[in-house]
Each structure stands twice: as C-alpha cells, then as structure tokens.
Amino acid sequence: MISDPSSKYRPFPPIDLPDRRWPSRQIAAAPIWLSTDLRDGNQALFEPMNRERKLQLFDELVRIGFKEIEVGFPAASQIDFDVVRTLIEGRRIPDDVVPMVMTQAREDLIVRSFEALRGASRAIVHMYNATAPVWRRVVFGMTVPEVMQLIERHVSLVRQLADAHPETEWVLQYSPETFCATELPVALEACNTAIRAWDAGPGRPIIINLPTTVEGATPNVFADQIEWMDRRLERREHVVLSVHPHNDRGTGVACAELALMAGAQRVEGCLFGNGERSGNVDLVTLALNLYTQGIAPGLDFSDIAGVARVAESCTGLPIHPRHPYAGDLVFTAFSGSHQDAIRKGFAAQSADGFWEVPYLPIDPKDLGRTYDSIVRVNSQSGKGGIAFLLERDRGVTMPRRMQVEFSAVVQAHADASEAEVGSDELWSLFAATYLAPGEAVYRSHRLFDAPHGQQGIDIEIATGAGRRALRGFGNGPIDAAVNALGLPLRVDSYEERALDVSAQAQALAIVEAATPGIAGTRFGAGRHANIVTASILAVLAAGARLGLLCAVTAEEASVV
Structure with a gap:
C-alpha cells in the first residue's frame, strides 16, 4: 500500500494571474519548430547515434520541413563536433535551415561550440543554466545574485565571440533550465539579464526558451507561467518566446498547446516524443493535432510510416502500435x-x-x-x-x-x-457458409417456357448415388426452382448484385428462406456469370442450410 503522499510531496503552488487570457484564445497558426532529436533525443538513447545515423536523421528532418535543428552538443561529444563540421564543410545544410548547438554556461564549452560552428552562414548558440531553488542550493551552491552574474558574464562572452565572426548570422538562445520549478521573478530576472547582455534589438533577435525540464504541475499552470513571462519580458518585440516541454506527467503535448495560447511562438521537441525520462513533447502529435483543426503545420507527415521507420532505425526505439497518428493500430477498429x-x-x-x-x-x-x-x-x-x-x-x-x-x-x-x-479467412468462412452448400449439389439447369405464361425449369443435382433430374414450374426461375425441389421452402427475400464492375463480373444472388418447424430464416448465396444460375445456387444453398436437401439428395437417382 502506498503511504500518504501529502507528507512527502509538495503540491505545486498556483500562479497569481487572475486576469489570465490564454483560456479564451485559440491557436491560429503553427509555431516555429525546433527539432532536438539529434541532441536531447540522442542523449536519451541506450546507444547514442553514430555519425552515419545522425546524418541520416538530419536529412530526414530537413525533408520533413524543419527550419531549425539542434544538431548536437559539440563541446561535450567528439561525435557531435564531427557531425557539425561535416554538415558545414560538406554544405549539407540548406540555406533556409538554421543549425543550433547547445552549451552550458561555461567558458571552455562556449569557445568549443563556436569552433564547431566555424564557417556556418547562420547559427543559433543555445546557452543554458539551471535556475530553480533546489539546483541553486544543492547542485551549484549559488545565490540568486551569483546566478545573475554567471548569466551576464557568459552571455557577454557569447556576444563577444559572435561579433568576432560577422561572416555568420548569429542568434542567441537562452534557457533558464528548470524554469517550471523556478520562482517567476527569478526566472524573469535571468531572462532579462540575458536579453540585456546580448543587447537584443533590431537585427539582433534573441530566443528565450522556457522549458518544463521536469513536469511538476498541470498544463494550465505552465500556461499561466508562460503568459506571466510573456507580459513582462524586456524588449519583447525582439524576443522569440520558445517552450521546451518534457512529458514526465504525460501532458507534454497539452503543455505545448496551452503555451501557444499563452504567447509562445516556438516549440522544441522530438519526433514521436523521444527524450529524457518520459520524453520530450512529441512534435508529430502536436503538428498533426493542428492539422486536424484545419491549421497547416508546415511539416510534412504525408508518409508517416516512412518517417517512423527512419526514426526507429536511427534511434533503435520502437514506436508503440497505439502511438497517436503513427502507431500501426491507431486506425484499426476491432470493436x-x-x-x-x-x-x-x-x-x-x-x-x-x-x-x-x-x-x-x-x-x-x-x-x-x-x-x-x-x-x-x-x-x-x-x-x-x-x-x-x-x-x-x-x-x-x-x-x-x-x-x-x-x-x-x-x-x-x-x-x-x-x-x-483476416480478410482472406473471412471470405473463406463466407464461401463455406453460404456458397459451398449450393455448389456441392448443383450440376446444371435448363429453363423453358411452360403453359399459361409460367417458367419451367429442369435442374440436375448431385446425390450420393449420382445425379438426379428435377422439374418444376413457377412464376419465375426462383419460384420454379423451389417447386422443382418439392420441399416446403419459403423464400422471404432475394437480392442480386455484381461482385465487380468489369465486363467479366460475376453476379451474386442472396436468398433468405424459411421452413416450418425451424425457427428463423437462413441465407444462401450463389455466384456465377449468369444471374439465373447464381439465383438457383442461392436457393439450393438456403435449402441445404435449412436441412431440406437431405431428403432430396438421399433418394435413388434417376440416371440422366
């Protein structure tokens, strides 16, 4: 039995935002998308991708339509460094795609990141540091003023290195890691410190990325946090407000959607929700959610199975058969x-x-x-x-x-x-149930005109001893066939249709029949290129299923 959680887990406090506006808004356009599959997704794998798989996945992300792609953490991984260099030196990055690299707020890592990006025409440098109380107290042992000094110092270094390489169009992305667990005034101070140190302004934008590093509250709380920040960020017109939701509570997609209503302009995530712990927000689900609302997502998932196979091949992770939109069973109904x-x-x-x-x-x-x-x-x-x-x-x-x-x-x-x-097995069951009983006894028939405008029929059927000839009359072929059998068979309904539209189409006849002493009705079916033949086969099948042909086929045959 799980113990009382109230003594162990602290509920997330509500955000003081009585005039919140996001609940009355609707998403009207797709956000800017950033794929972090090659960085955040890669670091969460049992076996991180090698160079070849990273390049394959990069090409797939470009094909899908991502215009911003986080290509790695080159200061922490030689493979990532080499991949970034391969992309740049091999001119594999399209002109409309911007690569992004991640770095902690450390001088040596920032310098190494700029080395990796040397020669790029455009690039985003993503710098982050943790800001939440537990991290400040337990992990880094820093006060709030010390955290602000760290941000100012390292953003200034990023600006200095960027200004030294004007051949590249640089953008800074700053993330207060653990934003969702940080006091909002502290998070705001951290972001505004980065904005000022970068000197955001005309022609010098900055991306402020607010992550749910570890989901700790319901999605509406995150939306409140985003709207609170959106209203207070300095130089807001020069800021691209981005979110990076994780999925620890299983609500990453909801967090992203509500954040867009709250003022976010950009979303970071991974294909199919790959990422640390329970994953990042699933960009496939998020994009196709927009699509079902009539909003063009700007990402091409018209071959969702192909995207899934590339992702599975590159990451080594299977996609669940019930995964939204992409799972093998999501468009399958058994009920x-x-x-x-x-x-x-x-x-x-x-x-x-x-x-x-x-x-x-x-x-x-x-x-x-x-x-x-x-x-x-x-x-x-x-x-x-x-x-x-x-x-x-x-x-x-x-x-x-x-x-x-x-x-x-x-x-x-x-x-x-x-x-x-399966479909083939289903057809076999249908044929055995409705077609085979008639086909087993039918051998041939001949129609002829009878007196008084009646239809005459001679039918040959198979018996245990050979063939038997039957003759009957009626107001049509079906009535004549029933009378030829000489049995108490009542035909309640008859339908006919073609099995396909070709010139060689077979006709399908369906008969519903009944007989005294047996509750309900039974169906029989016949198929043949000739509709009359199909109808006779259906009558014979219905009679056989009612048990009426046993007496007929058991009688001594008259040789024809």
Missing part, C-alpha cells in the same frame, strides 16, 4: 460498434466535404496510410466490421439480417482460434 459506425461514415463521406468519419479524427490517406487495416476482425468484432471487409475486399454487400447471422459464425470461429480473422 463491433466502432466498425459499424466507421462503415456507415465511409458510406456517407463526401469527397469535397469536411472529414466526418466516426472514430477517425484524421483521414489516414493524408498520412500515406491505406484503409486496408481500419477494420480488423477478432472475437470482439461485430457485424459492421465484417460487412465492411467483405464489401471493401470482395464486393459483397450483405443484407442486415445476413450480417447478424454471419457475425455469429465469425465470432464462433474467432473464439475457437483465439486469433484475428
């Missing part, structure tokens, strides 16, 4: 009620209307996914999903009562096999 709603939604969806298919928040085709796996059948599935697969893959449209009947057949099979029922 019967879900399947039925999806089937009806597809039938009603217009090509030029708003997307309104139940249970599918986004059109899978927009992500390069097909509709093939949307409905899959197991023991939890219902008639809607089964009908959807047969209609999509085989062109079979079953009447509703037939859907109910066949779903019981499929469920019994799935329960026995304890496995998913």
